[in-house]
Each structure stands twice: as C-alpha cells, then as structure tokens.
Amino acid sequence: MPPLTLDAAFSGANLLAVCGWLLLIATPRWRAGQVIAGLAVPTLLSVSYFVLISVHWHEARGGFSSLANVAALFTSRPLLLAGWVHYLAFDLLIGAWLLRCSQREYVPHWAMVPVLALTFLFGPIGYLLYRLVATSRDVVSEDRIPRFLARLPAPFRALEWEPRLTAAAIAMTLLIIPTALAYAVDPRLFNGDNVWLKPLKFEISIAIYLFSFALLLPLTGEAFQRSRLGRFTVWPVIALLFFELVYIAWRASRGEASHYNRDGLVAIILYAAMGVAAVLFTAASGILAYGLARKDAAPLPPALRRSLVLGLALTSVLGILSGAVLSAAGGHTVGAPAASAAVVPFFGWSLTAGDLRLAHFLALHAMQNVPAFALLAALLGKAAAPRAIDAFALVYGCVTAAALIAALNARPLLGVG
Structure with a gap:
C-alpha cells in the first residue's frame, strides 16, 4: 500500500471537516450528528495533528517569537499541513460549542447558520457574530429595556419596543464599533473616501430605521401586527x-463599488437584488403608516398620529422615487465635479455638482423628521398643531422634490449653489 501523501492527507482532512460542519448546520438537533461533528471528527483531526507534529517537528525552522519566524516555520509542507489541521480541528470544536450554547440560550437555528458558516471560513469572526446575536437577544429577552425605560421621565415610561426589531437595531448599532475601527486603521480609499465610510454610514442609518420601526410597530393594533402586512x-x-449591509460591507472589504457595480453576472445579480431589497424595506414604511392609520391602532394624540402617518408615507413614496432615480441615473452625481471639489463632511454630498443622495436622505428620514416637528408643533395648541404638521409635511416633501430636481439639473444641494 503506497504511503499517504501530504496532498491526500490535506484533502481527507478537509472532507472530514466539511462533513462535520454540514452536520452542525443541517442536523442541529440530531444527537448522533452532534457527537460526530463535535467529538469524533475533532478527535480524528487532533490525532492527525499529533502524528504530523511527532514525525515532522524536528524539521522545524523558525518558531513563534516573531512573524518572520512563524513564516519560516511554515515553509515546511508537513508543518504547514499540521497548522491547517490545527485550524480545522479547533474551528470545528468552536462551531460545535457555539451550537450547544445557542440551544441552551434558545437562539433560533436560522440565526446560527451564518454564525457557523463564518466560523468555518473565518473562525473568530463567526464567534464575534454569535456574541452579537446572543447579546442583542439577551438585551431584549431579559427585560432590560423595560428596566431602562423605568428610569426615564414619566412620558417615556409608557413606550413599548418590538423585541425582534429592537434586537436587530442593537445588533446593527454594535456593528458600528468594528466598522469604525476598520475605518480608523484601513488607509485604502475608493473614489476619494475611506472604503469603510459607506458601510459606517449605512449602519448608522439602518440602526435608526430599525429603532424607529421597533418603537412604532407596537403602536399599531394587534390585528395588524398579526396580519401578513404586519x-x-x-x-x-x-x-x-x-x-x-452585508453586501455593502463585503464590497468595501474588497475595495469595490457596491452601487452601480455591473462587472460580471454575479455583480449584476447582487446589485439587482440589493435594489429589490431597498424597494421592499422602504415600502415597509408605507405599510407601517397604514397600520398606524387604522382605527384599531393604539390610542394616540391625533396630531402625533398624523405626523407619524405622514412621515412614514413620505419615506415610502419619496424614498422609492428618489431611489429609482438614483438607480436609473447610473451614478450619485449629475455633472462632473472636480477631483478636489468641496463636499459636505461625512455625508460626501457634492457642493459643485448635482448630488442625488441628498434627496434620498431627506426622503428616508421623513419618518423621523416629521414626527420630530410634531413635538414642537404641540406647543402651538391642539387646534393649530394639525395644520402646522400638514404644512410642514407639505414643505418637507417639496424640499425633497426640489433637491431631486436640482440634482437632476446638475445643481448642488437645493440648487442654491
């Protein structure tokens, strides 16, 4: 029988590990499968590692005292294989442990699928994702939100937060931390901006969007919440x-465009999917407006209800419209800004060319801005507040439309530049 080659051992170790991961993902409740994936396969890989180290460690050149020595250590192919088997064994052990933790903590398995996939591919990133999922769920499930609200002034104590949306909003907020760190340490630029600036901006915007939904959905009626639309x-x-967000962050990590990227069939499909996703979650604000306008919605001051419905409706209609214009335009700007042209800090809106992103930004945040104005309008009294809110919503919609028209005519901001 010919001796086992290193390449054959590499392929066999990979096959064992992949089988273990498939068992974790596809049969999370099958006890025998978990024994195989969490005990038998890691044990076989560990035995293989022991044999490789025992037979070939004497060939080692280098060591662990510096990066250069580690690189020298892995110039030996048998030790390189041993290092790979080490990763396979420990990543699988961590994956099995995370799955057991998720079952004890009642984390749904669909949420564990990306965790396990990332642990298989990138080890610690999968662990970080699990901590993100588990922490977000704990914050919601352990009544920490009611305890926090109890410390607030009286008007805020009655607030109710939809737990799943709140957990997602917290998770999105926590993602801002590693993205900000990547922004700080990664010097790469794309179109003059740090590659991580766009994911950072989207994380902030999405977190605000999710927190808004988490706060507003409980104000709708129970019948609406149980309906398909709800x-x-x-x-x-x-x-x-x-x-x-995952698509945008993935493109950012590669230093590539996320929007308007049509370099190949996969890019075309993913960009189209992102566009469909944007239309659907923007349309959801209109659905929420309908839920708040129904007669069975929670009792609210008429002026506040009016502002919520108008703000959400504006976000839905103008958000989809401005997004469609952005997509059809083939770029963020109309007109050619100079390479060193001034922009609005952080947002990046051009001050020398038409920029379609301003109108889109105003549209998406009407759901927060119109109700915020309603709080000020309440000072005018019950009789005047509804008219003031209607007027503000009309002006807000007109300003958003003006920003869009100005950008299409290659004029910066609202056309005043």
Whole structure:
C-alpha cells in the first residue's frame, strides 16, 4: 500500500471537516450528528495533528517569537499541513460549542447558520457574530429595556419596543464599533473616501430605521401586527436590511463599488437584488403608516398620529422615487465635479455638482423628521398643531422634490449653489 501523501492527507482532512460542519448546520438537533461533528471528527483531526507534529517537528525552522519566524516555520509542507489541521480541528470544536450554547440560550437555528458558516471560513469572526446575536437577544429577552425605560421621565415610561426589531437595531448599532475601527486603521480609499465610510454610514442609518420601526410597530393594533402586512415589517425587513449591509460591507472589504457595480453576472445579480431589497424595506414604511392609520391602532394624540402617518408615507413614496432615480441615473452625481471639489463632511454630498443622495436622505428620514416637528408643533395648541404638521409635511416633501430636481439639473444641494 503506497504511503499517504501530504496532498491526500490535506484533502481527507478537509472532507472530514466539511462533513462535520454540514452536520452542525443541517442536523442541529440530531444527537448522533452532534457527537460526530463535535467529538469524533475533532478527535480524528487532533490525532492527525499529533502524528504530523511527532514525525515532522524536528524539521522545524523558525518558531513563534516573531512573524518572520512563524513564516519560516511554515515553509515546511508537513508543518504547514499540521497548522491547517490545527485550524480545522479547533474551528470545528468552536462551531460545535457555539451550537450547544445557542440551544441552551434558545437562539433560533436560522440565526446560527451564518454564525457557523463564518466560523468555518473565518473562525473568530463567526464567534464575534454569535456574541452579537446572543447579546442583542439577551438585551431584549431579559427585560432590560423595560428596566431602562423605568428610569426615564414619566412620558417615556409608557413606550413599548418590538423585541425582534429592537434586537436587530442593537445588533446593527454594535456593528458600528468594528466598522469604525476598520475605518480608523484601513488607509485604502475608493473614489476619494475611506472604503469603510459607506458601510459606517449605512449602519448608522439602518440602526435608526430599525429603532424607529421597533418603537412604532407596537403602536399599531394587534390585528395588524398579526396580519401578513404586519409580519412583513419584522423579520422580512430585518433580513432585507442586513442583506443590504452585508453586501455593502463585503464590497468595501474588497475595495469595490457596491452601487452601480455591473462587472460580471454575479455583480449584476447582487446589485439587482440589493435594489429589490431597498424597494421592499422602504415600502415597509408605507405599510407601517397604514397600520398606524387604522382605527384599531393604539390610542394616540391625533396630531402625533398624523405626523407619524405622514412621515412614514413620505419615506415610502419619496424614498422609492428618489431611489429609482438614483438607480436609473447610473451614478450619485449629475455633472462632473472636480477631483478636489468641496463636499459636505461625512455625508460626501457634492457642493459643485448635482448630488442625488441628498434627496434620498431627506426622503428616508421623513419618518423621523416629521414626527420630530410634531413635538414642537404641540406647543402651538391642539387646534393649530394639525395644520402646522400638514404644512410642514407639505414643505418637507417639496424640499425633497426640489433637491431631486436640482440634482437632476446638475445643481448642488437645493440648487442654491
């Protein structure tokens, strides 16, 4: 029988590990499968590692005292294989442990699928994702939100937060931390901006969007929340928003464009999918407006209800319209800004050419801005507040439309430049 070659051992170790991961993902409740994936396969890989180290460690050149010595250590192919088997064994052990933890903590398995996939591919990143999922769920499930609200002034104590949307919003907020760190340490630029600036901006915007939905959905009636439309505003919206962010962050990590990227069939399909996702989660704000306008919605001051419905409706209609214009335009700007042209800090809106992103930004945040004005309008009294809110919503819509028209005519901001 010919001796086992290193390449054959590499392929065999990979096959064993992949089988273990498939068992973790596809049969999370099958006890025998978990024994195989969490005990038998890691043990076989560990034995293989022991044999490789025992037979070939004497060939080692280098060591662990510096990066250069580690690189020298892995110039030996047998030791390189041993290092790979080491990764396979420990990543699988961590994956099995995370799955057991998720079952004890009642984390749904669908949420564990990306965790396990990332642990298989990138080890610690999968662990970080699990901590993100588990922490977000704990914050919601352990009544920490009610305890926090109890410390606030009286008007805020009655607030109710939809737990799943709140957990997603917290997770999105926590993602800002590693993205900000990547922004700080990664010097790469794309179109003059740090490659991580766009994911950072989207994380902030999506977190605000999710927190808004989490606060507003409980104000609708129970019948609406149980309906198909009401259910659409929870998990589908969460999934669509996270898909959007994952795609943008993936492109950023590669230093590539996320929007208007049509370099190949995969890019075309993913960009189209991102566009469909954007339309759907923006339309969800209109669905939420309908839920708040129904007669069975929670009792609210008429002026506040009016502002919420108008703000959400503006976000839905103008958000989809401005997004469609952005997509059709083939770029963020109309007109050619100079390479060193001035822009609005952080947002990046051009001050020398038409920039379609301003109108889109105003549209998407009408759902927060119109109700915020309603709080000020309440000072005018019950009689005047509704008219003031209507007027503000009309002006807000006109300003958003003006920003869009100005950009299409290659004029910066609202056309005043």
